[in-house]
Amino acid sequence: xxxxxxxxxxxxxxxxxxxxxxxxxxxxxxxxxxxxxxxxxxxxxxxxxxxxxxxxxxxxxxxxxxxxxxxxxxxxxxxxxxxxxxxxxxxxxxxxxxxxxxxxxxxxxxxxxxxxxxxxxxxxxxxxxxxxxxxxxxxxxxxxxxxxxxxxxxxxxxxxxxxxxxxxxxxxxxxxxxxxxxxxxxxxxxxxxxxxxxxxxxxxxxxxxxxxxxxxxxxxxxxxxxxxxxxxxxxxxxxxxxxxxxxxxxxxxxxxxxxxxxxxxxxxxxxxxxxxxxxxxxxxxxxxxxxxxxxxxxxxxxxxxxxxxxxxxxxxxxxxxxxxxxxxxxx
Amino acid sequence: xxxxxxxxxxxxxxxxxxxxxxxxxxxxxxxxxxxxxxxxxxxxxxxxxxxxxxxxxxxxxxxxxxxxxxxxxxxxxxxxxxxxxxxxxxxxxxxxxxxxxxxxxxxxxxxxxxxxxxxxxxxxxxxxxxxxxxxxxxxxxxxxxxxxxxxxxxxxxxxxxxxxxxxxxxxxxxxxxxxxxxxxxxx
Numbered sequence: 209x210x211x212x213x214x215x216x217x218x219x220x221x222x223x224x225x226x227x228x229x230x231x232x233x234x235x236x237x238x239x240x241x242x243x244x245x246x247x248x249x250x251x252x253x254x255x256x257x258x259x260x261x262x263x264x265x266x267x268x269x270x271x272x273x274x275x276x277x278x279x280x281x282x283x284x285x286x287x288x289x290x291x292x293x294x295x296x297x298x299x300x301x302x303x304x305x306x307x308x309x310x311x312x313x314x315x316x317x318x319x320x321x322x323x324x325x326x327x328x329x330x331x332x333x334x335x336x337x338x339x340x341x342x343x344x345x346x347x348x349x350x351x352x353x354x355x356x357x358x359x360x361x362x363x364x365x366x367x368x369x370x371x372x373x374x375x376x377x378x379x380x381x382x383x384x385x386x387x388x389x390x391x392x393x394x395x396x397x398x399x400x401x402x403x404x405x406x407x408x409x410x411x412x413x414x415x416x417x418x419x420x421x422x423x424x425x426x427x428x429x430x431x432x433x434x435x436x437x438x439x440x441x442x443x444x445x446x447x448x449x450x451x452x453x454x455x456x457x458x459x460x461x462x463x464x465x466x467x468x469x470x471x472x473x474x475x476x477x478x479x480x481x482x483x484x485x486x487x488x489x490x491x492x493x494x495x496x497x498x499x500x501x502x503x504x505x506x507x508x509x510x511x512x513x514x515x516x517x518x519x520x521x522x523x524x525x526x527x528x529x530x531x532x533x534x535x536x537x538x539x
Numbered sequence: 540x541x542x543x544x545x546x547x548x549x550x551x552x553x554x555x556x557x558x559x560x561x562x563x564x565x566x567x568x569x570x571x572x573x574x575x576x577x578x579x580x581x582x583x584x585x586x587x588x589x590x591x592x593x594x595x596x597x598x599x600x601x602x603x604x605x606x607x608x609x610x611x612x613x614x615x616x617x618x619x620x621x622x623x624x625x626x627x628x629x630x631x632x633x634x635x636x637x638x639x640x641x642x643x644x645x646x647x648x649x650x651x652x653x654x655x656x657x658x659x660x661x662x663x664x665x666x667x668x669x670x671x672x673x674x675x676x677x678x679x680x681x682x683x684x685x686x687x688x689x690x691x692x693x694x695x696x697x698x699x700x701x702x703x704x705x706x707x708x709x710x711x712x713x714x715x716x717x718x719x720x721x722x723x724x725x726x
Protein backbone atom coordinates (compact mmCIF):
# COMPACT_ATOMS: atom_id res chain seq x y z
CA UNK A 209 0.00 0.00 0.00
CA UNK A 210 1.45 3.40 -1.00
CA UNK A 211 1.58 6.18 1.55
CA UNK A 212 -1.21 8.71 1.22
CA UNK A 213 0.20 12.28 1.37
CA UNK A 214 -2.93 13.46 3.21
CA UNK A 215 -2.70 10.90 6.03
CA UNK A 216 -1.14 13.33 8.53
CA UNK A 217 -3.75 15.93 7.60
CA UNK A 218 -6.60 13.49 8.27
CA UNK A 219 -4.96 12.53 11.59
CA UNK A 220 -4.81 16.16 12.68
CA UNK A 221 -8.47 16.66 11.77
CA UNK A 222 -9.43 13.62 13.86
CA UNK A 223 -7.39 14.93 16.78
CA UNK A 224 -9.23 18.26 16.66
CA UNK A 225 -12.55 16.39 16.63
CA UNK A 226 -13.62 18.83 13.89
CA UNK A 227 -14.26 16.87 10.71
CA UNK A 228 -13.56 18.73 7.49
CA UNK A 229 -16.04 17.83 4.72
CA UNK A 230 -13.32 17.54 2.05
CA UNK A 231 -11.18 15.34 4.28
CA UNK A 232 -14.13 13.12 5.17
CA UNK A 233 -14.80 12.67 1.47
CA UNK A 234 -11.13 11.91 0.84
CA UNK A 235 -10.98 9.37 3.69
CA UNK A 236 -14.03 7.62 2.26
CA UNK A 237 -12.21 6.89 -0.97
CA UNK A 238 -8.63 6.46 0.35
CA UNK A 239 -7.94 2.98 1.77
CA UNK A 240 -5.10 4.23 3.98
CA UNK A 241 -6.95 7.17 5.52
CA UNK A 242 -10.15 5.15 5.74
CA UNK A 243 -8.29 2.54 7.77
CA UNK A 244 -7.66 5.11 10.54
CA UNK A 245 -11.21 4.54 11.74
CA UNK A 246 -10.54 0.81 12.02
CA UNK A 247 -7.60 1.19 14.41
CA UNK A 248 -9.53 1.75 17.65
CA UNK A 249 -11.95 -1.19 17.13
CA UNK A 250 -9.02 -3.38 16.12
CA UNK A 251 -7.05 -2.43 19.24
CA UNK A 252 -10.11 -3.09 21.37
CA UNK A 253 -9.91 -6.73 20.34
CA UNK A 254 -6.49 -7.10 22.00
CA UNK A 255 -6.83 -9.73 24.69
CA UNK A 256 -6.69 -8.89 28.36
CA UNK A 257 -5.72 -11.80 30.64
CA UNK A 258 -8.58 -13.03 32.76
CA UNK A 259 -8.30 -12.51 36.52
CA UNK A 260 -9.43 -14.97 39.11
CA UNK A 261 -12.39 -13.73 41.22
CA UNK A 262 -10.19 -13.11 44.26
CA UNK A 263 -7.58 -11.05 42.40
CA UNK A 264 -9.26 -7.66 42.79
CA UNK A 265 -9.91 -7.83 46.55
CA UNK A 266 -6.47 -9.38 47.06
CA UNK A 267 -4.71 -6.63 45.08
CA UNK A 268 -6.83 -3.97 46.78
CA UNK A 269 -5.83 -5.30 50.19
CA UNK A 270 -2.15 -5.36 49.15
CA UNK A 271 -2.36 -1.77 47.96
CA UNK A 272 -3.97 -0.49 51.15
CA UNK A 273 -1.42 -2.32 53.30
CA UNK A 274 1.44 -0.83 51.29
CA UNK A 275 -0.15 2.61 51.55
CA UNK A 276 -0.56 2.27 55.30
CA UNK A 277 3.04 1.08 55.75
CA UNK A 278 4.30 3.92 53.59
CA UNK A 279 2.85 6.64 55.78
CA UNK A 280 5.43 6.43 58.56
CA UNK A 281 8.58 5.80 56.47
CA UNK A 282 7.69 8.83 54.35
CA UNK A 283 7.79 11.03 57.44
CA UNK A 284 11.08 9.46 58.50
CA UNK A 285 12.69 10.13 55.13
CA UNK A 286 11.62 13.74 55.38
CA UNK A 287 13.25 14.05 58.78
CA UNK A 288 16.49 12.42 57.74
CA UNK A 289 16.75 14.71 54.71
CA UNK A 290 16.15 17.69 56.93
CA UNK A 291 18.79 16.50 59.39
CA UNK A 292 21.38 16.17 56.62
CA UNK A 293 20.65 19.68 55.38
CA UNK A 294 20.87 21.02 58.91
CA UNK A 295 24.22 19.35 59.51
CA UNK A 296 25.75 20.45 56.21
CA UNK A 297 24.64 24.11 56.29
CA UNK A 298 26.74 26.13 58.69
CA UNK A 299 24.11 28.81 59.11
CA UNK A 300 21.42 26.26 59.86
CA UNK A 301 23.77 24.59 62.32
CA UNK A 302 24.26 27.84 64.19
CA UNK A 303 20.50 28.42 64.30
CA UNK A 304 19.90 24.96 65.73
CA UNK A 305 22.61 25.55 68.32
CA UNK A 306 21.12 28.90 69.31
CA UNK A 307 17.65 27.38 69.62
CA UNK A 308 18.99 24.59 71.76
CA UNK A 309 20.77 27.05 74.04
CA UNK A 310 17.58 29.07 74.54
CA UNK A 311 15.22 26.15 75.03
CA UNK A 312 17.39 23.53 76.70
CA UNK A 313 15.71 24.02 80.08
CA UNK A 314 12.19 24.26 78.75
CA UNK A 315 10.04 21.23 79.58
CA UNK A 316 9.06 19.15 76.56
CA UNK A 317 5.33 19.12 75.84
CA UNK A 318 4.16 15.65 74.93
CA UNK A 319 1.04 15.57 72.71
CA UNK A 320 -0.10 12.17 74.01
CA UNK A 321 -2.63 12.19 76.85
CA UNK A 322 -3.38 8.92 78.62
CA UNK A 323 -6.37 8.51 80.91
CA UNK A 324 -6.15 5.37 83.01
CA UNK A 325 -8.43 4.62 85.93
CA UNK A 326 -7.66 1.01 86.66
CA UNK A 327 -4.99 -0.22 84.30
CA UNK A 328 -1.49 -1.66 84.43
CA UNK A 329 0.56 0.21 81.87
CA UNK A 330 3.75 2.15 81.16
CA UNK A 331 4.95 4.57 78.49
CA UNK A 332 8.18 5.51 76.79
CA UNK A 333 8.76 8.66 74.74
CA UNK A 334 11.55 9.23 72.31
CA UNK A 335 12.14 11.32 69.19
CA UNK A 336 8.59 11.96 68.05
CA UNK A 337 7.25 8.56 69.06
CA UNK A 338 5.36 7.50 72.16
CA UNK A 339 5.02 3.82 72.92
CA UNK A 340 2.39 2.87 75.52
CA UNK A 341 2.66 -0.65 76.91
CA UNK A 342 -0.74 -1.84 78.15
CA UNK A 343 -0.69 -5.02 80.19
CA UNK A 344 -4.17 -5.06 81.73
CA UNK A 345 -7.20 -2.79 82.00
CA UNK A 346 -8.56 0.08 79.96
CA UNK A 347 -6.86 3.20 78.64
CA UNK A 348 -8.33 6.25 76.93
CA UNK A 349 -5.74 7.94 74.72
CA UNK A 350 -5.68 11.22 72.86
CA UNK A 351 -3.02 12.60 70.55
CA UNK A 352 -3.01 16.37 70.01
CA UNK A 353 -1.40 16.53 66.60
CA UNK A 354 0.29 19.85 66.00
CA UNK A 355 2.72 21.05 63.37
CA UNK A 356 5.22 18.38 64.35
CA UNK A 357 4.26 14.81 63.44
CA UNK A 358 4.00 12.55 66.49
CA UNK A 359 3.52 8.82 66.34
CA UNK A 360 1.74 6.78 69.00
CA UNK A 361 1.92 3.02 69.21
CA UNK A 362 0.07 1.06 71.89
CA UNK A 363 1.90 -2.17 72.55
CA UNK A 364 -0.58 -4.91 73.54
CA UNK A 365 0.07 -8.39 74.92
CA UNK A 366 -1.17 -9.89 71.66
CA UNK A 367 -0.35 -7.20 69.12
CA UNK A 368 -0.18 -3.45 68.67
CA UNK A 369 -2.37 -0.47 67.91
CA UNK A 370 -1.05 2.17 65.53
CA UNK A 371 -2.52 5.65 65.86
CA UNK A 372 -3.34 7.70 62.76
CA UNK A 373 -4.48 10.92 64.47
CA UNK A 374 -6.89 10.00 67.14
CA UNK A 375 -8.85 9.73 70.37
CA UNK A 376 -9.55 6.13 71.25
CA UNK A 377 -10.07 3.60 74.03
CA UNK A 378 -8.39 0.22 74.25
CA UNK A 379 -9.05 -2.57 76.75
CA UNK A 380 -6.96 -5.64 77.62
CA UNK A 381 -8.06 -8.51 79.83
CA UNK A 382 -6.13 -11.65 80.72
CA UNK A 383 -3.39 -10.96 78.19
CA UNK A 384 -5.79 -10.49 75.29
CA UNK A 385 -7.05 -7.37 73.56
CA UNK A 386 -10.79 -7.36 74.11
CA UNK A 387 -12.03 -4.03 72.78
CA UNK A 388 -11.01 -0.96 70.82
CA UNK A 389 -13.29 2.03 70.26
CA UNK A 390 -12.29 5.01 68.11
CA UNK A 391 -13.84 8.41 68.82
CA UNK A 392 -11.77 10.60 66.45
CA UNK A 393 -9.40 9.87 63.60
CA UNK A 394 -8.35 6.32 62.84
CA UNK A 395 -6.25 3.46 64.16
CA UNK A 396 -4.85 0.23 62.77
CA UNK A 397 -5.10 -2.76 65.08
CA UNK A 398 -2.71 -5.62 64.49
CA UNK A 399 -3.37 -8.72 66.53
CA UNK A 400 -0.90 -11.57 66.14
CA UNK A 401 -2.15 -14.18 63.71
CA UNK A 402 -4.96 -12.03 62.32
CA UNK A 403 -5.14 -9.56 59.45
CA UNK A 404 -4.80 -5.89 60.43
CA UNK A 405 -8.05 -4.05 61.17
CA UNK A 406 -8.49 -0.41 60.14
CA UNK A 407 -10.90 1.46 62.41
CA UNK A 408 -12.16 4.99 61.94
CA UNK A 409 -14.13 7.32 64.20
CA UNK A 410 -17.34 5.72 65.42
CA UNK A 411 -16.15 2.16 64.89
CA UNK A 412 -15.16 -0.34 67.50
CA UNK A 413 -13.52 -3.72 67.46
CA UNK A 414 -15.03 -6.39 69.62
CA UNK A 415 -13.63 -9.86 70.06
CA UNK A 416 -16.26 -11.83 68.21
CA UNK A 417 -16.79 -15.37 69.44
CA UNK A 418 -14.95 -17.68 67.12
CA UNK A 419 -17.42 -19.38 64.86
CA UNK A 420 -16.21 -22.69 63.59
CA UNK A 421 -18.32 -24.57 61.10
CA UNK A 422 -19.00 -28.02 62.42
CA UNK A 423 -16.68 -30.62 60.87
CA UNK A 424 -18.02 -33.60 59.07
CA UNK A 425 -18.36 -36.26 61.75
CA UNK A 426 -18.45 -39.89 60.62
CA UNK A 427 -21.59 -41.73 61.68
CA UNK A 428 -21.27 -43.28 65.10
CA UNK A 429 -21.61 -47.03 64.95
CA UNK A 430 -22.85 -48.52 68.25
CA UNK A 431 -20.38 -51.04 69.65
CA UNK A 432 -21.33 -54.64 69.20
CA UNK A 433 -21.64 -56.35 72.57
CA UNK A 434 -19.78 -59.60 72.65
CA UNK A 435 -18.57 -61.93 75.33
CA UNK A 436 -15.09 -61.36 76.60
CA UNK A 437 -13.08 -58.27 77.51
CA UNK A 438 -14.24 -54.92 76.13
CA UNK A 439 -12.19 -53.64 73.16
CA UNK A 440 -9.72 -50.86 74.01
CA UNK A 441 -10.57 -47.47 72.54
CA UNK A 442 -8.38 -46.37 69.65
CA UNK A 443 -6.12 -43.54 70.81
CA UNK A 444 -6.66 -40.25 68.95
CA UNK A 445 -3.47 -38.45 67.99
CA UNK A 446 -3.38 -34.79 69.05
CA UNK A 447 -3.07 -32.26 66.22
CA UNK A 448 0.54 -31.68 65.27
CA UNK A 449 2.07 -28.22 65.05
CA UNK A 450 2.33 -26.68 61.60
CA UNK A 451 5.44 -27.57 59.61
CA UNK A 452 6.50 -26.82 56.01
CA UNK A 453 5.33 -30.28 54.99
CA UNK A 454 1.98 -29.83 56.68
CA UNK A 455 1.62 -26.39 55.07
CA UNK A 456 2.04 -28.01 51.65
CA UNK A 457 -0.45 -30.69 52.62
CA UNK A 458 -2.99 -28.05 53.72
CA UNK A 459 -2.55 -26.15 50.44
CA UNK A 460 -3.08 -29.40 48.51
CA UNK A 461 -6.21 -30.06 50.52
CA UNK A 462 -7.53 -26.61 49.65
CA UNK A 463 -6.72 -27.01 45.97
CA UNK A 464 -8.48 -30.38 45.90
CA UNK A 465 -11.60 -28.83 47.41
CA UNK A 466 -11.55 -25.96 44.92
CA UNK A 467 -11.06 -28.41 42.06
CA UNK A 468 -14.22 -30.23 43.09
CA UNK A 469 -16.03 -26.92 43.19
CA UNK A 470 -14.75 -25.96 39.73
CA UNK A 471 -15.73 -29.35 38.32
CA UNK A 472 -19.28 -28.84 39.58
CA UNK A 473 -19.16 -31.82 41.95
CA UNK A 474 -21.05 -29.82 44.56
CA UNK A 475 -21.71 -32.50 47.21
CA UNK A 476 -18.04 -33.43 47.23
CA UNK A 477 -17.04 -29.75 47.20
CA UNK A 478 -19.30 -29.00 50.19
CA UNK A 479 -17.82 -31.91 52.15
CA UNK A 480 -14.25 -30.97 51.29
CA UNK A 481 -14.67 -27.25 51.95
CA UNK A 482 -16.54 -27.78 55.20
CA UNK A 483 -13.87 -30.18 56.35
CA UNK A 484 -11.11 -27.73 55.37
CA UNK A 485 -12.71 -24.81 57.23
CA UNK A 486 -13.22 -26.90 60.34
CA UNK A 487 -9.73 -28.38 60.33
CA UNK A 488 -7.75 -25.28 59.38
CA UNK A 489 -9.64 -22.21 60.63
CA UNK A 490 -6.41 -20.18 60.91
CA UNK A 491 -5.00 -21.05 57.50
CA UNK A 492 -4.82 -18.16 55.03
CA UNK A 493 -7.11 -20.09 52.65
CA UNK A 494 -9.82 -20.46 55.31
CA UNK A 495 -11.65 -17.28 54.31
CA UNK A 496 -11.76 -18.23 50.63
CA UNK A 497 -12.85 -21.75 51.57
CA UNK A 498 -15.66 -20.37 53.76
CA UNK A 499 -16.85 -18.21 50.89
CA UNK A 500 -16.73 -21.05 48.38
CA UNK A 501 -18.65 -23.22 50.85
CA UNK A 502 -21.46 -20.65 50.85
CA UNK A 503 -21.50 -20.66 47.04
CA UNK A 504 -21.37 -24.45 46.80
CA UNK A 505 -24.30 -24.84 49.20
CA UNK A 506 -26.28 -22.22 47.38
CA UNK A 507 -25.65 -23.78 43.97
CA UNK A 508 -26.55 -27.19 45.37
CA UNK A 509 -29.94 -25.76 46.37
CA UNK A 510 -29.31 -26.10 50.12
CA UNK A 511 -30.49 -22.57 50.80
CA UNK A 512 -30.89 -22.92 54.55
CA UNK A 513 -27.42 -24.34 54.93
CA UNK A 514 -26.05 -21.66 52.59
CA UNK A 515 -27.63 -19.00 54.79
CA UNK A 516 -26.08 -20.53 57.90
CA UNK A 517 -22.70 -20.77 56.21
CA UNK A 518 -23.02 -17.15 55.06
CA UNK A 519 -23.78 -16.03 58.61
CA UNK A 520 -20.80 -18.00 59.87
CA UNK A 521 -18.62 -16.31 57.26
CA UNK A 522 -19.80 -12.84 58.31
CA UNK A 523 -19.29 -13.61 61.98
CA UNK A 524 -15.82 -14.97 61.35
CA UNK A 525 -14.72 -12.30 58.86
CA UNK A 526 -16.74 -9.15 59.61
CA UNK A 527 -14.48 -7.18 57.25
CA UNK A 528 -13.91 -10.03 54.83
CA UNK A 529 -13.22 -9.58 51.12
CA UNK A 530 -16.51 -11.20 50.12
CA UNK A 531 -18.71 -9.49 52.69
CA UNK A 532 -20.77 -7.66 50.08
CA UNK A 533 -21.43 -10.87 48.15
CA UNK A 534 -22.27 -12.93 51.23
CA UNK A 535 -24.57 -10.49 53.02
CA UNK A 536 -27.57 -11.02 50.70
CA UNK A 537 -27.28 -14.80 51.16
CA UNK A 538 -27.19 -14.43 54.94
CA UNK A 539 -30.52 -12.57 55.00
CA UNK B 540 -21.01 2.50 70.53
CA UNK B 541 -22.25 0.65 67.48
CA UNK B 542 -20.21 -0.67 64.63
CA UNK B 543 -20.61 1.78 61.78
CA UNK B 544 -21.48 0.41 58.40
CA UNK B 545 -19.19 1.27 55.51
CA UNK B 546 -20.29 4.57 54.00
CA UNK B 547 -20.94 4.73 50.27
CA UNK B 548 -18.29 6.79 48.55
CA UNK B 549 -19.88 9.50 46.46
CA UNK B 550 -16.88 11.86 46.26
CA UNK B 551 -15.42 12.77 42.90
CA UNK B 552 -11.88 11.79 42.02
CA UNK B 553 -10.49 15.20 42.98
CA UNK B 554 -12.03 14.96 46.47
CA UNK B 555 -10.75 11.42 46.85
CA UNK B 556 -7.22 12.51 45.96
CA UNK B 557 -7.37 15.34 48.51
CA UNK B 558 -8.34 12.76 51.14
CA UNK B 559 -5.61 10.38 49.98
CA UNK B 560 -3.04 13.17 50.30
CA UNK B 561 -4.06 13.51 53.94
CA UNK B 562 -3.50 9.78 54.51
CA UNK B 563 -7.07 8.52 54.08
CA UNK B 564 -6.82 4.83 53.30
CA UNK B 565 -10.52 4.41 52.52
CA UNK B 566 -10.30 7.07 49.81
CA UNK B 567 -7.51 5.15 48.12
CA UNK B 568 -9.68 2.04 48.27
CA UNK B 569 -12.53 3.93 46.60
CA UNK B 570 -10.22 5.28 43.87
CA UNK B 571 -8.92 1.75 43.29
CA UNK B 572 -12.44 0.34 43.01
CA UNK B 573 -13.31 3.01 40.48
CA UNK B 574 -10.31 2.73 38.15
CA UNK B 575 -8.57 -0.61 38.71
CA UNK B 576 -10.31 -2.33 35.81
CA UNK B 577 -9.38 0.43 33.33
CA UNK B 578 -5.78 0.52 34.54
CA UNK B 579 -5.48 -3.25 34.45
CA UNK B 580 -6.78 -3.31 30.90
CA UNK B 581 -4.42 -0.55 29.77
CA UNK B 582 -1.33 -2.06 31.41
CA UNK B 583 -2.14 -5.55 30.12
CA UNK B 584 -2.32 -4.22 26.57
CA UNK B 585 0.68 -1.93 26.93
CA UNK B 586 2.86 -4.79 28.21
CA UNK B 587 1.39 -7.37 25.83
CA UNK B 588 -0.12 -9.26 28.73
CA UNK B 589 3.10 -9.71 30.69
CA UNK B 590 2.88 -11.50 34.01
CA UNK B 591 3.65 -8.45 36.17
CA UNK B 592 0.51 -6.52 35.21
CA UNK B 593 -0.82 -6.64 38.78
CA UNK B 594 2.48 -5.30 40.14
CA UNK B 595 2.47 -2.40 37.70
CA UNK B 596 -1.14 -1.50 38.54
CA UNK B 597 -0.24 -1.71 42.23
CA UNK B 598 2.77 0.59 41.71
CA UNK B 599 0.66 3.02 39.68
CA UNK B 600 -1.91 3.44 42.46
CA UNK B 601 0.82 3.66 45.09
CA UNK B 602 2.61 6.35 43.07
CA UNK B 603 -0.69 8.19 42.64
CA UNK B 604 -1.23 8.09 46.41
CA UNK B 605 2.28 9.44 47.00
CA UNK B 606 1.83 12.39 44.65
CA UNK B 607 -1.90 12.88 45.30
CA UNK B 608 -1.28 16.38 46.65
CA UNK B 609 -0.04 17.42 43.18
CA UNK B 610 -3.25 16.39 41.42
CA UNK B 611 -4.59 19.27 39.32
CA UNK B 612 -8.23 18.77 40.37
CA UNK B 613 -9.71 17.53 37.08
CA UNK B 614 -13.05 15.76 37.39
CA UNK B 615 -11.82 12.33 36.33
CA UNK B 616 -8.44 11.06 37.46
CA UNK B 617 -8.40 8.33 34.84
CA UNK B 618 -6.14 10.11 32.29
CA UNK B 619 -3.77 11.05 35.12
CA UNK B 620 -3.67 7.47 36.40
CA UNK B 621 -3.18 6.15 32.87
CA UNK B 622 -0.27 8.57 32.50
CA UNK B 623 1.34 7.29 35.71
CA UNK B 624 0.87 3.70 34.60
CA UNK B 625 2.29 4.48 31.16
CA UNK B 626 5.44 5.96 32.69
CA UNK B 627 5.87 2.91 34.89
CA UNK B 628 5.45 0.62 31.89
CA UNK B 629 8.12 2.60 30.01
CA UNK B 630 10.48 2.56 32.99
CA UNK B 631 10.04 -1.16 33.33
CA UNK B 632 10.90 -1.53 29.64
CA UNK B 633 14.24 0.15 30.25
CA UNK B 634 15.28 -2.29 32.98
CA UNK B 635 16.56 -5.82 32.82
CA UNK B 636 12.98 -6.97 32.37
CA UNK B 637 13.59 -6.54 28.64
CA UNK B 638 14.73 -10.11 28.15
CA UNK B 639 11.74 -11.88 29.74
CA UNK B 640 9.47 -9.40 27.98
CA UNK B 641 11.04 -10.30 24.66
CA UNK B 642 10.40 -13.95 25.38
CA UNK B 643 6.89 -13.20 26.55
CA UNK B 644 6.09 -11.61 23.19
CA UNK B 645 6.38 -14.99 21.59
CA UNK B 646 4.32 -16.62 24.30
CA UNK B 647 1.54 -14.05 24.51
CA UNK B 648 -1.58 -16.05 23.97
CA UNK B 649 -5.23 -15.16 23.88
CA UNK B 650 -7.28 -15.93 26.96
CA UNK B 651 -9.89 -18.64 26.75
CA UNK B 652 -12.73 -17.27 24.67
CA UNK B 653 -15.92 -16.84 26.64
CA UNK B 654 -18.20 -16.58 23.67
CA UNK B 655 -17.07 -18.77 20.73
CA UNK B 656 -19.07 -16.79 18.15
CA UNK B 657 -17.60 -13.46 19.26
CA UNK B 658 -14.18 -15.05 19.32
CA UNK B 659 -14.61 -16.32 15.78
CA UNK B 660 -15.75 -12.94 14.49
CA UNK B 661 -12.86 -11.05 16.04
CA UNK B 662 -10.31 -13.73 15.27
CA UNK B 663 -9.05 -12.28 12.02
CA UNK B 664 -8.72 -8.80 13.53
CA UNK B 665 -6.74 -10.12 16.49
CA UNK B 666 -4.52 -12.21 14.26
CA UNK B 667 -3.57 -9.07 12.34
CA UNK B 668 -3.25 -6.63 15.23
CA UNK B 669 -1.55 -8.86 17.79
CA UNK B 670 1.79 -9.42 16.02
CA UNK B 671 2.03 -5.78 14.97
CA UNK B 672 1.42 -4.52 18.50
CA UNK B 673 3.79 -7.09 20.01
CA UNK B 674 6.59 -6.06 17.61
CA UNK B 675 5.97 -2.32 18.00
CA UNK B 676 8.40 -0.26 20.11
CA UNK B 677 6.90 0.17 23.60
CA UNK B 678 7.06 3.98 23.43
CA UNK B 679 4.97 3.97 20.24
CA UNK B 680 2.60 1.29 21.52
CA UNK B 681 1.86 3.26 24.70
CA UNK B 682 1.13 6.47 22.81
CA UNK B 683 -1.09 4.61 20.35
CA UNK B 684 -3.12 2.95 23.13
CA UNK B 685 -3.48 6.22 25.03
CA UNK B 686 -4.76 8.02 21.93
CA UNK B 687 -6.94 5.35 20.35
CA UNK B 688 -8.33 3.42 23.31
CA UNK B 689 -8.11 5.88 26.21
CA UNK B 690 -9.18 8.79 23.98
CA UNK B 691 -6.50 11.17 25.28
CA UNK B 692 -5.49 14.17 23.17
CA UNK B 693 -1.93 14.83 22.02
CA UNK B 694 -1.25 17.53 24.65
CA UNK B 695 -2.71 15.28 27.39
CA UNK B 696 -0.43 12.43 26.36
CA UNK B 697 2.56 14.76 26.18
CA UNK B 698 1.87 16.04 29.67
CA UNK B 699 1.28 12.56 31.08
CA UNK B 700 4.51 11.16 29.63
CA UNK B 701 6.61 14.30 30.04
CA UNK B 702 7.55 14.51 26.35
CA UNK B 703 7.06 17.24 23.70
CA UNK B 704 3.75 17.23 21.79
CA UNK B 705 5.69 16.93 18.53
CA UNK B 706 7.18 13.64 19.74
CA UNK B 707 3.67 12.38 20.49
CA UNK B 708 2.54 13.18 16.92
CA UNK B 709 5.61 11.52 15.43
CA UNK B 710 5.16 8.33 17.45
CA UNK B 711 1.43 8.25 16.83
CA UNK B 712 1.79 8.74 13.08
CA UNK B 713 4.43 6.03 12.84
CA UNK B 714 2.40 3.58 14.96
CA UNK B 715 -0.75 4.18 12.93
CA UNK B 716 1.10 3.64 9.68
CA UNK B 717 2.37 0.28 10.90
CA UNK B 718 -1.12 -0.79 11.88
CA UNK B 719 -2.75 0.54 8.72
CA UNK B 720 -0.22 -1.33 6.61
CA UNK B 721 -1.08 -4.55 8.45
CA UNK B 722 -4.83 -3.98 8.26
CA UNK B 723 -4.53 -3.07 4.57
CA UNK B 724 -2.56 -6.20 3.67
CA UNK B 725 -5.15 -8.33 5.47
CA UNK B 726 -7.93 -7.14 3.16
